[in-house]
Amino acid sequence: MFDVLKLRKMFPIYENHPDLVYLDTGATSLKPQCVLDKMNEYYQEYGVNIHRGVYHLSYLATNAYDEARQKCADFLNASFEEIVFKRNVSEALNFIALTYGEEYLQEGDVVITSELEHHSSILPWMKLCERKKASLRYVKLDSEGRITIDNFKKALDSKVKIVALTYVSNVLGYITPIKEIINLSHKIGAKVIVDAAQAVAHFKVDVKDLDADFLAFSSHKMMGPTGIGVLYGKKEILKKIQPLEYGGDMNDEVCLDSVTIKEIPYCFETGTPAIAEAIGLGRAIDLINELGYDNIKSHCESLKKYALEKLKDIEGITLYNPHCDLPILAFNINNVHPHDAATIFDEANVCLRAGHHCAQLITKWLKVLGTLRATFYIYNDYHDVDRFVESVKECVAFFKQFEGDNYE
Amino acid sequence: MNNIQNLYRQVIMDHYKNPRNKGLKGYPHVHLKNPSCGDDITIEANVVDGVIKEIRHNGSGCSICCSSASVLTEVLQGKTVEEAKEIIEKYFSLMKGEKITDEDVLEEALVYEGVSQFPARIKCATISWKALEKLLNGEQDEQ
Numbered sequence: 244m245f246d247v248l249k250l251r252k253m254f255p256i257y258e259n260h261p262d263l264v265y266l267d268t269g270a271t272s273l274k275p276q277c278v279l280d281k282m283n284e285y286y287q288e289y290g291v292n293i294h295r296g297v298y299h300l301s302y303l304a305t306n307a308y309d310e311a312r313q314k315c316a317d318f319l320n321a322s323f324e325e326i327v328f329k330r331n332v333s334e335a336l337n338f339i340a341l342t343y344g345e346e347y348l349q350e351g352d353v354v355i356t357s358e359l360e361h362h363s364s365i366l367p368w369m370k371l372c373e374r375k376k377a378s379l380r381y382v383k384l385d386s387e388g389r390i391t392i393d394n395f396k397k398a399l400d401s402k403v404k405i406v407a408l409t410y411v412s413n414v415l416g417y418i419t420p421i422k423e424i425i426n427l428s429h430k431i432g433a434k435v436i437v438d439a440a441q442a443v444a445h446f447k448v449d450v451k452d453l454d455a456d457f458l459a460f461s462s463h464k465m466m467g468p469t470g471i472g473v474l475y476g477k478k479e480i481l482k483k484i485q486p487l488e489y490g491g492d493m494n495d496e497v498c499l500d501s502v503t504i505k506e507i508p509y510c511f512e513t514g515t516p517a518i519a520e521a522i523g524l525g526r527a528i529d530l531i532n533e534l535g536y537d538n539i540k541s542h543c544e545s546l547k548k549y550a551l552e553k554l555k556d557i558e559g560i561t562l563y564n565p566h567c568d569l570p571i572l573a574f575n576i577n578n579v580h581p582h583d584a585a586t587i588f589d590e591a592n593v594c595l596r597a598g599h600h601c602a603q604l605i606t607k608w609l610k611v612l613g614t615l616r617a618t619f620y621i622y623n624d625y626h627d628v629d630r631f632v633e634s635v636k637e638c639v640a641f642f643k644q645f646e647g648d649n650y651e
Numbered sequence: 652m653n654n655i656q657n658l659y660r661q662v663i664m665d666h667y668k669n670p671r672n673k674g675l676k677g678y679p680h681v682h683l684k685n686p687s688c689g690d691d692i693t694i695e696a697n698v699v700d701g702v703i704k705e706i707r708h709n710g711s712g713c714s715i716c717c718s719s720a721s722v723l724t725e726v727l728q729g730k731t732v733e734e735a736k737e738i739i740e741k742y743f744s745l746m747k748g749e750k751i752t753d754e755d756v757l758e759e760a761l762v763y764e765g766v767s768q769f770p771a772r773i774k775c776a777t778i779s780w781k782a783l784e785k786l787l788n789g790e791q792d793e794q
Contacts, residue, residue: 580713582688583659586769590655598688612711613689641655645664 245534245542247624253277254622264593264630269413269571269600269618271463272444278467281526282519292515294492308518311525312508315473318528319458320449325481327474327508328516332440333363335459335474336407338511339436340367342484343457344405350376353402355433357382357390358604359412359419364438365604368407377404384608387566388412390419396427403433410448410458411441414605414616415564416571418442422453429454434480440464444620445543445569447536450475462520467527471520474511481507488513539621543570546619546628553632559639563609570619573609576635579642581613587638588615593631657765658772659714666718671725675709679791681782685774690716694723694782701732706783713775719763720779726758732787739784746773 251257253275256265265273289303296302315326329335344367348354354368358381365379372379380403383394390408406428410421425435434456439448444465450458457480461472476484486493486504490513495503504510531539547570554562554574563573576584585597596616599606606613617631680695690712697705706728708720727735734756742760744751748767751757766776785791 582690582713582772582775583715586658586772587655589769589771641659645659645661645668 245538245621247542247622251622251624255279257622260592262592264591264623264627266593266595266617266619266623266627266631268444268464268620269441269616270596271469272466272620273622274468275466275527275530277530278523278526282468282523285519285522290519293518294509304518307522307525308516311521314525314528318443318448318531319473319475320451321475322478324507325450325475325478327476327481327511328521329459329472329474330470330517331461331463331472332361332438332459335457335472336363336436336438337367338474338487339457339459339476340371342487343434343480344368344371345374346484348372348375348377348404351402352377352404353380353400354378354405354407355380355382355395355398355403356407357409358384358608359388359390359415359417360407360409360602360604361413361438361440362601362603364407364409364436368405382408387417388415388564388605388608389417390424392420392423392427395424399427399431399433401431403428403431405436406433407436407438409438409441411439411445411569411571412602412605413441413571414573414600414602414614416441416567416569416573416618417564418568421455425454425456441569441571444531444539445536446540456480462524462527465527466530467524468517468520471517471524473524476507478507481511486510486513490514534621542621543619546570546623546625547572549625550617550619550628550631553628554635557632557635557639559643560635563614572617573614574617575611575614576638576642578646579638581615583642584615584638587641588631588634591630591634591637593634595631654765654768658769660762660765662759662762663718663722664714666721667714670708670717670721672705672707672721672728673709675707676705678705678707679786681785681790682792683778683782683785685712685778688713688775690775690778692716692720692779692782694720694779694786696783696786698732698787703727703730703732703735703787708779712778715763715766715772715775716778719760719776722759722762723779723783726760727783736784736787739780739787742780743777746777 254273289300291300291304293305293308312326316323382398385391428435437455437458439458439460443460458475463469493510493513495505559577561575581597598613678695678697682693684691692710695707706724741751763776
């Protein structure tokens, strides 16, 4: 178990806001000092461009950047050349749709996705299907809102060429049985693209074990900086796709009317990249390794259990995912719009998300206008849960005053 | 009265639960949405000879958003277009927490004074007023 007090000292935002109850890690995590220091180290000690200068500092910068890529590769159990840096998952998934999708999806083909997806795991495929006269097929969710193997099998047939699914729902906190889904998809020759945005902060993601074709995650949801994310692609698939963008750094030889390109992954990264951010992400990965997924998991699991136990006794709320796998709780105060409720939480310095969480389809599936969402991570403790539960009660009581004869 | 009580006044919650002039009649309208929170409001107005004879609203959203559409219809119905534009301007100033003269012309809309303490909610309180402002400036959505 963590020493949370010691752990919180690693996150300087708590010094500036000692009273903060941060329950919005699902949107972005807090950033530890060691990541900020690592980024500063780059800017202060060897803050020059990479892959260009033939001088010592440039060598140092290039080395640090390459080291970060290797850390990402080890993190996912992939190889160096299979890691492409992108800004975030949204950019990575769009990239796959615009390269692999554009090249290989044909008229009449089917892309499978689900109503649990974040918009960035649906919209690139929706627009691609429109262009290709292909169709988008949604896996039916079970009564709790989960993607199940049974329902996936029903959606799968020989027309399916691409399967784009989330590893963990950002609204309901369910883990998708993605390994089996990949196995089934490969049997009919479909490629699987995994959105691992909510997964990497919580458990080991092993692309070899999963046999994923593509997988993407964002640095900022796992204590790394914003502006950088990772696209993993299988070597043999990456080698078959053409770059989306041309320009500096990605080319090999440039002639008057032709260009040859670098090998993977460099051919997919043009222009000066987010160097400090990549190096910062590398440090965040080290931190996760230092903390250990087992510890992260048991800490988050105990917070989740404690919160669920406390919420159970509160009348006047609806919890949409009492059996969530990860500490992502979606709920509403009955008869209160989530944005009205959010203001009460905000007054108590409890930060949580209100609305559709960039996943309008699951909000519609739940038949609500939006939800409140509280997500817990390593820097949260029981006291945070207590403050959160207090605010829930306060919120219920506050809006109760407007009920009654005059207001029904 | 604390900030929260000042934000959620009884009048506001009453307009939220019992909206006035709700339901569209087919007059010229403007539809505005705030995709980040889901507020979705349509305002229509029947303007005859420079006078706003009737304002209707429809849509969904939080209590601040829906109630302010209802309050708007009561405050601005019967006003001339010019008067209404001035009142709308004053309402926007109220949202920013600015001192305003002749605040009485805002009538019941003055209860939204507390919103200025909640910058994240200003959009909710102004979406219907922005829709009417567009409408009075000659913009309108297709039927």
